[in-house]
Amino acid sequence: MRSVSIIGTGCTVFGEHWNKSFRQLIAEAGIEAIQNAGVEGKDIEALYGGNMASGRFIGQEHVGALIADQLGLNPIPATRVEDACASGGVALRSGYMAIKSGEYDVVAVGGIEKMTDVGTDQAAIALGGAGDQETELFHGASFPALYALMARAHMNKFGTTEEQLAAVSVKNHKNAMLNPKAQFHREITVADVMKSSYIASPLKLLDCSPITDGAAAVILCETEKAKEICEQPIEIIASGQASDTLALPGRKNLYETMAARVAAKAAFEKAKLTPKDIDFAEVHDCFTIAEILAIEAIGFCEKGKGGPFTEQGKTALDGEIPVNVSGGLKGKGHPVGATGVAQAVEACIQLQGKAEKRQVKDAKIGLAHNVGGSGATATVHLFKAAEGRK
Amino acid sequence: MRSVSIIGTGCTVFGEHWNKSFRQLIAEAGIEAIQNAGVEGKDIEALYGGNMASGRFIGQEHVGALIADQLGLNPIPATRVEDACASGGVALRSGYMAIKSGEYDVVAVGGIEKMTDVGTDQAAIALGGAGDQETELFHGASFPALYALMARAHMNKFGTTEEQLAAVSVKNHKNAMLNPKAQFHREITVADVMKSSYIASPLKLLDCSPITDGAAAVILCETEKAKEICEQPIEIIASGQASDTLALPGRKNLYETMAARVAAKAAFEKAKLTPKDIDFAEVHDCFTIAEILAIEAIGFCEKGKGGPFTEQGKTALDGEIPVNVSGGLKGKGHPVGATGVAQAVEACIQLQGKAEKRQVKDAKIGLAHNVGGSGATATVHLFKAAEGRK
Numbered sequence: 001m002r003s004v005s006i007i008g009t010g011c012t013v014f015g016e017h018w019n020k021s022f023r024q025l026i027a028e029a030g031i032e033a034i035q036n037a038g039v040e041g042k043d044i045e046a047l048y049g050g051n052m053a054s055g056r057f058i059g060q061e062h063v064g065a066l067i068a069d070q071l072g073l074n075p076i077p078a079t080r081v082e083d084a085c086a087s088g089g090v091a092l093r094s095g096y097m098a099i100k101s102g103e104y105d106v107v108a109v110g111g112i113e114k115m116t117d118v119g120t121d122q123a124a125i126a127l128g129g130a131g132d133q134e135t136e137l138f139h140g141a142s143f144p145a146l147y148a149l150m151a152r153a154h155m156n157k158f159g160t161t162e163e164q165l166a167a168v169s170v171k172n173h174k175n176a177m178l179n180p181k182a183q184f185h186r187e188i189t190v191a192d193v194m195k196s197s198y199i200a201s202p203l204k205l206l207d208c209s210p211i212t213d214g215a216a217a218v219i220l221c222e223t224e225k226a227k228e229i230c231e232q233p234i235e236i237i238a239s240g241q242a243s244d245t246l247a248l249p250g251r252k253n254l255y256e257t258m259a260a261r262v263a264a265k266a267a268f269e270k271a272k273l274t275p276k277d278i279d280f281a282e283v284h285d286c287f288t289i290a291e292i293l294a295i296e297a298i299g300f301c302e303k304g305k306g307g308p309f310t311e312q313g314k315t316a317l318d319g320e321i322p323v324n325v326s327g328g329l330k331g332k333g334h335p336v337g338a339t340g341v342a343q344a345v346e347a348c349i350q351l352q353g354k355a356e357k358r359q360v361k362d363a364k365i366g367l368a369h370n371v372g373g374s375g376a377t378a379t380v381h382l383f384k385a386a387e388g389r390k
Numbered sequence: 391m392r393s394v395s396i397i398g399t400g401c402t403v404f405g406e407h408w409n410k411s412f413r414q415l416i417a418e419a420g421i422e423a424i425q426n427a428g429v430e431g432k433d434i435e436a437l438y439g440g441n442m443a444s445g446r447f448i449g450q451e452h453v454g455a456l457i458a459d460q461l462g463l464n465p466i467p468a469t470r471v472e473d474a475c476a477s478g479g480v481a482l483r484s485g486y487m488a489i490k491s492g493e494y495d496v497v498a499v500g501g502i503e504k505m506t507d508v509g510t511d512q513a514a515i516a517l518g519g520a521g522d523q524e525t526e527l528f529h530g531a532s533f534p535a536l537y538a539l540m541a542r543a544h545m546n547k548f549g550t551t552e553e554q555l556a557a558v559s560v561k562n563h564k565n566a567m568l569n570p571k572a573q574f575h576r577e578i579t580v581a582d583v584m585k586s587s588y589i590a591s592p593l594k595l596l597d598c599s600p601i602t603d604g605a606a607a608v609i610l611c612e613t614e615k616a617k618e619i620c621e622q623p624i625e626i627i628a629s630g631q632a633s634d635t636l637a638l639p640g641r642k643n644l645y646e647t648m649a650a651r652v653a654a655k656a657a658f659e660k661a662k663l664t665p666k667d668i669d670f671a672e673v674h675d676c677f678t679i680a681e682i683l684a685i686e687a688i689g690f691c692e693k694g695k696g697g698p699f700t701e702q703g704k705t706a707l708d709g710e711i712p713v714n715v716s717g718g719l720k721g722k723g724h725p726v727g728a729t730g731v732a733q734a735v736e737a738c739i740q741l742q743g744k745a746e747k748r749q750v751k752d753a754k755i756g757l758a759h760n761v762g763g764s765g766a767t768a769t770v771h772l773f774k775a776a777e778g779r780k
Binding site: 001046047052053054055056058059060061062064065066068069073074075076077078079080081082083084090093094097098100101102103125126129130131132133134137241242243244245246247250258259262263372373376377 | 444473
């Protein structure tokens with residue numbers, strides 16, 4: 001069975017890029033990844049682009065072809081994949097399977113979203129398309145409302161507190177201080193979160209990830225070949241994906257995320273590992289409650305204990321299992337289609353020991369967890385450093 | 391190397407489905423395909439959905455998860471793929487690679503577009519997102535205009551006539567008469583086409599494919615397993631894909647389609663076949679000129695000779711190489727994200743000898759050619775009947 005490794009990474013600064021277009025952002029990340037991999041454009045055999053809603057954000061579909069064109073990669077096959085905010089994760093998985101299939105040895109995977117070309121109201125409607133527009137968005141349930149229902153259910157079931165939710169945000173803002181590519185460089189306290197305005201109770205402004213422009217890219221390569229050309233390839237040792245009902249009413253309950261649990265289980269089984277073997281994780285904290293749901297679904301802590309686990313510092317950079325050392329979606333920013341790829345970029349940087357001030361000590365195996373909508377899609381990838389060229 | 395076959399197909403009637411939703415259409419096609427394959431929902435391990443612009447047509451992204459949900463297939467991985475009007479072709483190719491990768495044995499592939507929930511003006515803008523919205527659509531160049539430029543270039547270079555373009559439409563309408571799932575059941579003459587209104591000179595109303603609602607689905611299975619469970623599996627013997635510049639100005643010329651040529655060449659090389667070996671083809675005739683460009687790019691006739699070749703009846707149902715016996719996009723209809731999958735459905739029906747009045751005699755090997763935008767994406771698939779269960 002063929003194995004797949006990442007041999008190059010690229011990522012733009014995340015933020016509000018009023019002066020950069022969709023094309024410029026993806027070119028910046030893509031060229032950085034190609035150069036970082038030490039390959040040339042002509043070495044790349046296929047391309048997958050993760051993007052959620054370019055149609056409604058910039059009036060443009062067919063962005064797979066656009067990216068290949070912009071990077072001068074024609075005539076290679078170029079395909080956009082979309083699973084809402086998990087678009088980056090499924091793009092990574094598509095590239096991974098394309099190499100495993102034997103069709104290609106070297107594949108580029110990009111993720112991008114240019115979100116600030118429309119107003120916040122239009123962005124909220126576009127993002128609402130990640131849920132069920134008929135039974136949720138049409139009735140006013142945009143994403144803060146959906147995650148607020150999940151937060152409330154978790155609080156009712158397990159006694160999770162608003163302060164524990166706030167602890168997620170405080171940690172991720174603190175980590176983002178150490179990431180030069182993060183959108184926010186501003187430490188916050190639990191008190192700051194608690195006094196920020198309610199968006200959808202119990203979620204407040206500082207419980208919510210921002211609207212972000214950004215792009216990320218990785219170059220994938222069949223592992224044996226990767227070992228020849230790359231000093232420090234990062235092997236994707238497992239890729240899991242699962243789905244759940246699109247809308248919340250179909251779920252068995254709102255205090256756990258089934259798709260994430262199934263995707264994580266699939267990945268752990270494939271890699272013959274357990275959550276205990278993971279040294280750090282990038283998880284999908286689009287809202288603070290989402291990180292708590294994620295660490296429970298993956299199995300870093302017991303079900304229902306994600307709040308205290310976070311509050312006790314166990315997910316901090318120097319904790320038991322560092323979570324979102326990049327700053328996560330809350331601190332680093334959340335350009336939705338880019339997020340899943342940016343998580344893989346962070347995993348590589350950590351496993352290559354190049355994360356500087358936010359370096360996780362003795363990082364050997366990393367995990368990335370990416371979610372679409374309110375959990376209708378989840379991907380889980382596991383990474384480890386492979387022996388490279390001397 | 392693992393091989394992939396189609397074991398079941400489903401397709402809705404194509405047309406204006408005012409009384410059916412996106413969900414209903416994909417459920418209809420999906421359930422038909424599952425039943426036709428003789429498998430159950432629980433046998434399906436992953437799903438790929440081809441869809442171009444659900445965000446702008448029905449306000450909904452994340453339709454991979456929606457389809458899995460609607461068909462009761464959770465928690466399997468479900469992914470939307472998009473390459474404009476080639477979304478169906480790339481979805482088929484994604485399913486094909488997922489099985490080749492060894493990750494899955496049985497995968498569902500759907501294609502769908504619900505286009506009539508918005509007005510024609512909004513539909514034209516949504517479809518314009520398949521081209522370059524910055525350098526083409528913004529300046530008024532919607533799709534009829536882009537293909538008109540290509541038609542004019544072909545006429546200038548090769549002497550192709552408007553009557554020859556019309557011959558494509560006449561043939562495809564004639565074929566559609568024999569397809570109960572086609573949108574149009576109305577024979578037309580060259581004179582009818584010639585006197586229809588100009589949309590973008592030289593293209594007239596009857597040179598253009600319609601706005602259509604519809605869905606199609608196939609069930610893919612690893613070929614050895616397919617032979618055990620299916621009476622007549624249809625093997626996908628090759629899958630090619632290529633890209634070109636998103637906008638027309640970047641192309642070397644406008645009278646040929648490079649991506650289609652590269653994708654076809656890749657498919658023929660993989661299958662060790664030539665255009666002469668093909669018994670019938672479904673090609674992407676979004677406009678009449680597109681079919682002429684397609685048959686030249688694939689190599690069914692000499693470059694520049696597609697007009698006379700068609701006029702002489704060589705692509706007719708009883709001709710040298712029957713093209714679009716289903717009625718094609720012009721006669722059968724063009725629900726953009728569904729088209730590439732519907733082409734595969736037609737290939738299966740023909741190779742299984744079940745096409746009744748439109749059956750191609752002695753059909754052994756079929757080809758499907760799907761295009762995104764003005765040719766920035768092209769996929770070419772080759773199919774042949776595999777030995778099945780007795």
